[in-house]
Amino acid sequence: MLECKSRAWMEIDTTKIAHNVEEIRKLIPKKTKIMAIVKANAYGHGDVVISKELIKCGVDFFGVSSVDEAISLREAGITCDILILGYTPPMHFHYVLKHNLIQTFFSLEYAQKAAAFAQSQQTMMRGHVKIDTGMSRLGVICQDHEYHIDDVLRIYTMAGLQVEGIFSHFSVSDDLSKKNELYTKHQIILFDRVLADVKKAGIHPGVTHLQNSYGILNYPELAYDYVRPGLLFLGVTSNDALEIRTNPSFLPIMQLKANVSLVKTIQPNVSVSYGRNYCSKDVRKIATVSIGYADGYPRAVSNIGAEVLIHGQRATIIGNICMDQLMIDVTHIDQVKEGDVVTLIGEDQGAFLAVDELTRWAKTINNDTLCFFKGRVPRIYKSE
Numbered sequence: 001m002l003e004c005k006s007r008a009w010m011e012i013d014t015t016k017i018a019h020n021v022e023e024i025r026k027l028i029p030k031k032t033k034i035m036a037i038v039k040a041n042a043y044g045h046g047d048v049v050i051s052k053e054l055i056k057c058g059v060d061f062f063g064v065s066s067v068d069e070a071i072s073l074r075e076a077g078i079t080c081d082i083l084i085l086g087y088t089p090p091m092h093f094h095y096v097l098k099h100n101l102i103q104t105f106f107s108l109e110y111a112q113k114a115a116a117f118a119q120s121q122q123t124m125m126r127g128h129v130k131i132d133t134g135m136s137r138l139g140v141i142c143q144d145h146e147y148h149i150d151d152v153l154r155i156y157t158m159a160g161l162q163v164e165g166i167f168s169h170f171s172v173s174d175d176l177s178k179k180n181e182l183y184t185k186h187q188i189i190l191f192d193r194v195l196a197d198v199k200k201a202g203i204h205p206g207v208t209h210l211q212n213s214y215g216i217l218n219y220p221e222l223a224y225d226y227v228r229p230g231l232l233f234l235g236v237t238s239n240d241a242l243e244i245r246t247n248p249s250f251l252p253i254m255q256l257k258a259n260v261s262l263v264k265t266i267q268p269n270v271s272v273s274y275g276r277n278y279c280s281k282d283v284r285k286i287a288t289v290s291i292g293y294a295d296g297y298p299r300a301v302s303n304i305g306a307e308v309l310i311h312g313q314r315a316t317i318i319g320n321i322c323m324d325q326l327m328i329d330v331t332h333i334d335q336v337k338e339g340d341v342v343t344l345i346g347e348d349q350g351a352f353l354a355v356d357e358l359t360r361w362a363k364t365i366n367n368d369t370l371c372f373f374k375g376r377v378p379r380i381y382k383s384e
């Protein structure tokens with residue numbers, strides 16, 4: 001891949017990560033540390049580059065979703081603790097041992113399989129126990145109606161396992177409605193009950209962690225050993241329309257750019273792109289831009305008024321977005337020409353188009369939007 005500003009590219013300013021990490025640290029208790037979640041290639045930003053920058057900021061613990069992601073960090077020379085948050089198929093347990101990874105033990109049955117494998121290798125598998133306090137995804141159910149503390153204790157004491165920590169996950173920490181705030185607070189109560197019961201059984205629970213990005217933004221006072229932000233060090237929240245309880249100032253690190261390939265004037269009553277859902281009412285000047293849905297720019301925002309920046313001004317996407325290209329109306333902008341840079345996310349001559357806007361057009365959350373962009377979009381890193 002050409003590491004250059006070719007047809008479409010992402011610019012990632014890693015120098016802003018340190019600021020974002022400091023903003024997180026200002027919110028949380030002094031003794032609480034950051035476990036950086038760099039799953040899904042650090043939400044498309046490049047897990048190795050982002051992780052190395054985070055290490056410079058003092059981060060020494062990473063979370064990923066799979067053993068493959070963990071191995072790619074190890075192969076890049078990252079020796080920190082790495083927690084696999086998700087499922088490792090038993091046929092890959094040997095990688096967990098070989099690369100000194102920490103596996104999530106999310107049920108008694110799964111822990112038993114991990115333990116049996118580790119014992120067959122005459123060793124121990126490192127792990128954290130996951131508690132389901134209301135997300136109903138992974139974890140041993142520890143809720144009001146069903147409280148499997150016995151399973152938790154059995155995992156802690158199982159031969160073949162070295163349990164070093166315990167965690168749970170919020171499902172509505174981003175929502176401050178009364179109902180969902182109560183739900184989150186109840187998740188905290190349940191997690192604390194599990195911790196107390198583990199201690200009561202004479203077991204040291206190891207390191208504790210509960211908060212994702214919105215857990216930090218809305219419940220910053222919680223004093224567990226780690227917080228688990230993914231999104232925040234990238235400098236964005238899930239959706240700028242969501243109210244939050246704290247007032248941090250994050251700096252977005254990513255911009256998305258593409259080139260103008262052709263500018264043309266079209267006459268009235270001319271249709272643009274596949275499907276012919278845009279038709280000119282009068283004479284228009286349009287530009288073709290070299291980015292499309294195969295780059296990850298969402299086809300769902302075709303012809304709904306989604307905008308881009310060019311020459312510091314807004315231009316509207318017209319017609320259906322194609323696989324490798326899209327068209328914009330630049331009638332109101334002088335001097336648009338081939339080779340001009342179009343900003344789809346980011347800053348252009350003092351104008352700014354936030355990822356939150358694309359997220360609104362695509363009817364999703366920034367976490368999802370950031371993961372849209374495919375491998376064929378080169379990542380260009382700015383560092384000191």
Ligand SMILES: *Cc1c(COP(=O)(O)O)cnc(C)c1O
Nearest residue numbers: 037085169212213228229230231
């Ligand atoms: C993805 C994930 C996180 C990070 O979530 P953000 O909202 O990006 O901060 C934390 N914990 C778990 C278990 C996750 O799956």
